[in-house]
Amino acid sequence: LPGVVAAKCGAHVIxxxxxxxxxxxxNCxxxxxxxxxxxxxxIxxxxxQVSPELLSLPAVDIILGSDVFYEPE
Incomplete structure (x- = not known):
């Protein structure tokens, strides 16, 4: 996961x-x-869908995406 690598490098990640x-x-x-x-x-x-959990997240500077498209067929 790119987020795990970012966290290991010192970034504050969700x-x-x-x-x-x-x-x-x-697994995450x-x-x-x-x-x-x-x-x-x-999370x-x-x-x-906008959940209360999503609304409670702090502001972020960067959104890093990985495997963001999924087609079950």
Whole structure:
């Protein structure tokens, strides 16, 4: 994950994946734990939906995307 690398380099990051893919969110959390990044937040987001969790996030300077397109077929 590019976000894990950014965090290891000292950036303050928030990792996210689809709220509809809990296994992916668990894998993100596990990647943080394995890389000694226990304080990196991992949140589930759904495109087009604004959740209270999303609204509570701090302002960010950069949005780094990876694997942002998904076609299940």
């Amino acid at each position: 990792l996210s994946d689809s709220a509809e893919l809990p296994l992916c969110l668990r 959390r596990r990647s943080c734990d394995i890389n000694n990044l226990p304080n990196v937040p991992v 589930g987001l759904t495109w087009g």
